[in-house]
Amino acid sequence: MNKRTILSLGATFLSLFAVNSHADYALNLKAPATEIAGQIYGLHMLILWVCVAIFVVVFSLMFYSILKHRKSVGHKAAQFHENHWLEVIWTIIPVIILVCMAYPATKTILAMKDTSAEDMSIKITGSQWKWAYDYLDQDVKFISTLSTPQDQIENKAEKGENYLLEVDNPMVVPVGKKVKLLITSQDVNHAWWIPEFGVKQDAIPGFVKEVWIRVEQPGVYRGQCAELCGKAHGYMPIVVEAKPEAEYQTWVAAQKDAAAAADAGADKEWVMDELVTAGKAVYEKNCAVCHGATGAGIPPAFPAMTGSTVANGPVEGHIDILLNGKNIMPAWKDVLNDTDIAAVIAYERNALGNSTGDFAQPSAVKAAR
Amino acid sequence: MSQNTNNYYLPAPSLWPLIASIALFLMAGGFAMQMNDIASGNYVLLAGILVFVYLLYGWFKEVIKESISGFYNKQVDTSFRWGMGWFIFSEVMFFAGFFGALFYIRTFALDWISKSTLVWPNFVATWPTSGPAATEALEAMGPWGLPAINTLILLVSGATLTYAHWGLMKENRKQIIIGLALTIALGSIFLYLQAHEYAEAAFTMDSGIYGSTFYLFTGFHGLHVAMGTIMLAIILFRILKGHFSAHNHFGFEAVAWYWHFVDVVWLFLFVFVYWL
Amino acid sequence: MSTTTATHHDDHGHPTGIMRWVASTNHKDIGTLYLWFSFFMFMFAGALALGIRAELFQPGLQFLEPENFNRLTTLHGLIMIFGAIMPAFVGFANWMIPLMIGTSDLAFPRLNNMSFWLMVPAAILLVGSIFVPGGAMAGGWTMYPPLSVQNPSMGVDMSILALHILGVSSIVGSINIITTILNMRAPGMTLMKMPLFVWTWLITAFLLIASMPVLAGALTMLLTDRHFGTAFFDAAGGGDPVLFQHVFWFFGHPEVYIMILPAFGLISTIIPTFARKPLFGYASMVYATAAIALLSFVVWAHHMFTTGMPVAGQLFFMYSTMLISIPTGVKVFNWVATMWRGSMTFETPMLFSIAVVFLFTIGGFSGLVLAVLPVDIQLQDTYYVVAHFHYVLFSGAAMSIMGAVYYWLPKWTGHMYNETLGKWHFWLTTIAFNITFFPMHFTGLAGMPRRIPDYALQFAEFNMISTIGAFALGISQLLFLYVVVKCIKGGPKAAANPWEGAEGLEWTVPSPAPFHTFETPPTVK
Numbered sequence A: 001m002n003k004r005t006i007l008s009l010g011a012t013f014l015s016l017f018a019v020n021s022h023a024d025y026a027l028n029l030k031a032p033a034t035e036i037a038g039q040i041y042g043l044h045m046l047i048l049w050v051c052v053a054i055f056v057v058v059f060s061l062m063f064y065s066i067l068k069h070r071k072s073v074g075h076k077a078a079q080f081h082e083n084h085w086l087e088v089i090w091t092i093i094p095v096i097i098l099v100c101m102a103y104p105a106t107k108t109i110l111a112m113k114d115t116s117a118e119d120m121s122i123k124i125t126g127s128q129w130k131w132a133y134d135y136l137d138q139d140v141k142f143i144s145t146l147s148t149p150q151d152q153i154e155n156k157a158e159k160g161e162n163y164l165l166e167v168d169n170p171m172v173v174p175v176g177k178k179v180k181l182l183i184t185s186q187d188v189n190h191a192w193w194i195p196e197f198g199v200k201q202d203a204i205p206g207f208v209k210e211v212w213i214r215v216e217q218p219g220v221y222r223g224q225c226a227e228l229c230g231k232a233h234g235y236m237p238i239v240v241e242a243k244p245e246a247e248y249q250t251w252v253a254a255q256k257d258a259a260a261a262a263d264a265g266a267d268k269e270w271v272m273d274e275l276v277t278a279g280k281a282v283y284e285k286n287c288a289v290c291h292g293a294t295g296a297g298i299p300p301a302f303p304a305m306t307g308s309t310v311a312n313g314p315v316e317g318h319i320d321i322l323l324n325g326k327n328i329m330p331a332w333k334d335v336l337n338d339t340d341i342a343a344v345i346a347y348e349r350n351a352l353g354n355s356t357g358d359f360a361q362p363s364a365v366k367a368a369r
Numbered sequence B: 001m002s003q004n005t006n007n008y009y010l011p012a013p014s015l016w017p018l019i020a021s022i023a024l025f026l027m028a029g030g031f032a033m034q035m036n037d038i039a040s041g042n043y044v045l046l047a048g049i050l051v052f053v054y055l056l057y058g059w060f061k062e063v064i065k066e067s068i069s070g071f072y073n074k075q076v077d078t079s080f081r082w083g084m085g086w087f088i089f090s091e092v093m094f095f096a097g098f099f100g101a102l103f104y105i106r107t108f109a110l111d112w113i114s115k116s117t118l119v120w121p122n123f124v125a126t127w128p129t130s131g132p133a134a135t136e137a138l139e140a141m142g143p144w145g146l147p148a149i150n151t152l153i154l155l156v157s158g159a160t161l162t163y164a165h166w167g168l169m170k171e172n173r174k175q176i177i178i179g180l181a182l183t184i185a186l187g188s189i190f191l192y193l194q195a196h197e198y199a200e201a202a203f204t205m206d207s208g209i210y211g212s213t214f215y216l217f218t219g220f221h222g223l224h225v226a227m228g229t230i231m232l233a234i235i236l237f238r239i240l241k242g243h244f245s246a247h248n249h250f251g252f253e254a255v256a257w258y259w260h261f262v263d264v265v266w267l268f269l270f271v272f273v274y275w276l
Numbered sequence C: 001m002s003t004t005t006a007t008h009h010d011d012h013g014h015p016t017g018i019m020r021w022v023a024s025t026n027h028k029d030i031g032t033l034y035l036w037f038s039f040f041m042f043m044f045a046g047a048l049a050l051g052i053r054a055e056l057f058q059p060g061l062q063f064l065e066p067e068n069f070n071r072l073t074t075l076h077g078l079i080m081i082f083g084a085i086m087p088a089f090v091g092f093a094n095w096m097i098p099l100m101i102g103t104s105d106l107a108f109p110r111l112n113n114m115s116f117w118l119m120v121p122a123a124i125l126l127v128g129s130i131f132v133p134g135g136a137m138a139g140g141w142t143m144y145p146p147l148s149v150q151n152p153s154m155g156v157d158m159s160i161l162a163l164h165i166l167g168v169s170s171i172v173g174s175i176n177i178i179t180t181i182l183n184m185r186a187p188g189m190t191l192m193k194m195p196l197f198v199w200t201w202l203i204t205a206f207l208l209i210a211s212m213p214v215l216a217g218a219l220t221m222l223l224t225d226r227h228f229g230t231a232f233f234d235a236a237g238g239g240d241p242v243l244f245q246h247v248f249w250f251f252g253h254p255e256v257y258i259m260i261l262p263a264f265g266l267i268s269t270i271i272p273t274f275a276r277k278p279l280f281g282y283a284s285m286v287y288a289t290a291a292i293a294l295l296s297f298v299v300w301a302h303h304m305f306t307t308g309m310p311v312a313g314q315l316f317f318m319y320s321t322m323l324i325s326i327p328t329g330v331k332v333f334n335w336v337a338t339m340w341r342g343s344m345t346f347e348t349p350m351l352f353s354i355a356v357v358f359l360f361t362i363g364g365f366s367g368l369v370l371a372v373l374p375v376d377i378q379l380q381d382t383y384y385v386v387a388h389f390h391y392v393l394f395s396g397a398a399m400s401i402m403g404a405v406y407y408w409l410p411k412w413t414g415h416m417y418n419e420t421l422g423k424w425h426f427w428l429t430t431i432a433f434n435i436t437f438f439p440m441h442f443t444g445l446a447g448m449p450r451r452i453p454d455y456a457l458q459f460a461e462f463n464m465i466s467t468i469g470a471f472a473l474g475i476s477q478l479l480f481l482y483v484v485v486k487c488i489k490g491g492p493k494a495a496a497n498p499w500e501g502a503e504g505l506e507w508t509v510p511s512p513a514p515f516h517t518f519e520t521p522p523t524v525k
């Protein structure tokens, strides 16, 4: 046990007695940021206190009995073993209590399910292990992945404040607008979840499920994938930034500019080194989870890139597997632009222990689509 | 030893259970290997099946011996009845699970897929279907050819079996034998036609959800018919050896129950897999 | 004993050595086998849990690959459920049902032995799957596709087939138990005179027979999707991944009551003994058990509230789930009323039973919180669920098993166990259990997902506490092993009825219970 462990152990026990002494120490649901989340919070408190009350009543009786009706204090056993009235009463009262819980719950469910009259829609696609956002009315698309450095995960660097809850491209929504989320998946089940919004929706491949949010306060909200989706399930966070309408519009404009610039890049002639350098970043972000940062892969499921017959074979085959995927290998067609794909191909063919010396121009990728 | 009929029969220690466990172990292990393209899996699987056949032969032989030695009193007979009844109930639930899956797909899932236009822009929910990603048109199995004949065959086989049962009650050997032989023949014809149907079918197990449900459901049913036919054959063999009497023939009845159950499953299959 | 075997047709004493066990047709020996098997599996799956907890001691990856972490979680869940809790209850059924209803053995002794011996290859396949090239299944004990279809490892197939074999074992075992109860009760033992443990098993066996085949169907579809090109769980072919969840939970929810109803039976047996007072509300206990069992078939989709079901489905499953609290509540009230104005003593079995009533109710209440759909949206797949089901499974099922072991150890071994050590075991277990699992409510509410090997910093304190508790809990179970072995080896002689207040036929035979009992059925007034 190292010193830090001992320290935090101590802190833990202390914090048990001084609940407020620790900043990010939570005992209850997160503070709601939408109306629905607020209702859920209220429901939880209601049920919790009802249960606590029943619990206290029932077990006060039990402990009273344990104290008083014990043989060692000389209590003689009564021999009753039935009482119909009592039994009827303690069946009916809980029924009434349950009805009182079910009524508000039903109202909340109906509100949650009402996805009509939305102001805008975002399609959210989960895949191993990233989220793709597609603003359906805006022509804005991007991918969002974990941005916590590997060093922190491997305990080689101090962990940051938002360890595991930070991404490169957060989803951005305008405050006060009803946003419909169309959630689906590309490979296995995931679940899109932001606690403050009271939304958790499984992303199921082949099906589009609808939920909605209306964020009331600007801010940054963090959640995680909430359905086991393979080895990096714990590394698939979700971050949403809610911005006032004007800031949101600026953000949209900036996204569009960036996309236009990337498109222009696709028509340019690149030299190999430029592409390889750009490819390294793309690879580490998208491919390293499966094929390893050094290209060693995780055989047998995930093949090595080093010495791979595809990465060292004809470039057309390499483009093809990237665009269209194969079995578990995802298709990157809708996820990466031509420049990125060309770049990562150049990187794989001329780094990670390979040196074919050839590569493909983004225009070739564009042509192969 | 017949004085023991007052007591519930308790069998002596027996190795059959252990052999059963070995058989299933080899079968499961072999099957797992075989599915993962490990060549020796086939041999392990085969060994398992052989042990299993040996087990059925040996264990049933022992039970039959005990039965004709009169070890089983009335209470044991009742146990067998309860046992068989609950076993059939478990089989009912097995098929119920499959039918539930079929209803779910047909009434809900396909509809939801067709509404997921962001993923499948052009899919219209119909039945039968091989799903939104299918590239070829699906040629489904019509109900009124072979399947209808098969239905008839199974219905008649139920009747011939009852005919045999009546024969047994009257201790009319000839009637029993004719009834049973007919039932076995009908069962075999059914299996033959079913195999023929598979061979002729224009679709396979991987033709989407229709092919999946079709082959899995009819396949499991066919497996049950095959087992039933084999059991009927054993019963016929026992009749020929003179095993049953008018009031002591639970072995016969158990198989008959099973056969009728398999019949009923077929009727559901016919309606929901072939017809509607 | 010679008199009891005299009428037996060809029994020349009983076999000894290894043959006594592998070829057994004796319900007591088979019960013993089941109980030991269950205990070893409990240790094994517990050791896996300690692996999970060690990894979660601090944020960051300590020593497990994420995929190996998932394998641990999966096997821990599967083995605890199918290898530890269920066989333990079957062990009790074997040992006690014939003694309680006054019959010589189960209806089909050879099949009974087969049910046990089928568990062994299944365990070998499950545990063996760790060592095959692709490794063990890593998709959680719920094995949802597409993840479990995607995983190419042979280990997944081995686990699926192992579950098939366990299913056969359970179905055969349940048919045996149902038949025994329905057909072999001693004269005068009407249904409504049966001990409650027998009742709960009767209903549990029904649940097993009705739900296990459905699991077999789900597993079969999974297997054909993996290897034979079917598309049950693949939308591209017209299937639906959520279909698996429906079929799985149609089995899975009754399964959780399969793991709690016999526990209710055990508690209902032990509490009256030590309260020296008949069970309160016997009839309502029976009806409540039946009601729980029937309701358990129509609540399954409460595990699927976040899949996005149509609103009608969501409402239906929420209401039906909430309803289950009523019959369960009836049971809790009956137990308290049984203690009320009794003359209680607190030997180890009673301590365990009281703790079960108390802690199970906590788990039941967290279940009720989860049943309320909007709240479940926040809590599904978080540690709150993990807390919920460990409260019902560990402090409901496992602790009632421990209590019942103490209760019947004198009957099984002929010796009294060491009461002081038993009480130590009880207190250590109860305290460590709460240290382990109570904080998980908080981490869950605060938003920590389950099945993750690494977590955000705000969950660190509670995870550390949980881990410390888990190791204490594990070590306490070694004490349990010690007490049991010591009791088998020797100890004060136990009388036929060592408990002042115990009633029932099992206490009319000597301790240890002779190899053959009730060959001539007793008559019950």
Ligand code: HEA
Binding pocket: A051, A054, A058, A093, A094, A095, A097, A098, C142, C256, C257, C259, C260, C302, C303, C321, C322, C324, C325, C326, C328, C329, C330, C332, C333, C360, C361, C363, C364, C365, C366, C367, C368, C370, C371, C372, C376, C379, C380, C381, C385, C388, C389, C392, C393, C396, C397
């Ligand atoms: C022994 C096992 C067991 C038992 C008995 C229960 C009992 C209950 N369970 Fe639990 N449950 C599990 C094992 C069990 N569960 C497991 C293993 C999982 C997770 C599976 C997985 O995903 O891996 C799970 C998950 C689970 C979920 C899904 C959570 C999620 O994943 O989102 C839900 C949701 O409704 C739920 C609800 C309930 C309810 C309402 C009960 C009720 O039966 C509880 C009833 C009892 C009481 C309520 C207390 C006593 C009552 C009173 C004192 C009466 C008065 C009370 C009132 C009227 C309020 N359980």
Ligand code: HEA
Binding pocket: C042, C043, C044, C045, C046, C047, C049, C050, C052, C053, C073, C074, C076, C077, C078, C080, C081, C085, C139, C140, C141, C142, C386, C390, C393, C394, C397, C398, C436, C450, C451, C452, C466, C470, C473, C474, C475, C477, C478
């Ligand atoms: C009956 C069931 C049962 C029981 C008794 C337990 C007991 C325990 N469980 Fe588990 N658990 C489940 C059923 C059960 N569990 C299920 C179904 C899941 C869900 C799986 C899934 O998500 O798919 C789960 C998941 C689960 C998780 C969540 C994992 C995740 O989501 O990633 C955790 C985490 O803490 C956990 C912990 C524990 C601990 C600490 C114990 C302790 O009680 C264990 C106590 C320890 C011992 C009994 C070990 C004793 C032995 C020794 C100390 C000696 C060592 C011996 C040798 C090396 C031979 N369990």
Ligand code: CUA
Binding pocket: A126, A127, A129, A189, A190, A191, A225, A226, A227, A228, A229, A230, A232, A233, A234, A236
């Ligand atoms: Cu994606 Cu978990």
Ligand SMILES: [Cu+2]
Binding pocket: C252, C253, C256, C299, C300, C302, C303
């Ligand atoms: Cu449930």
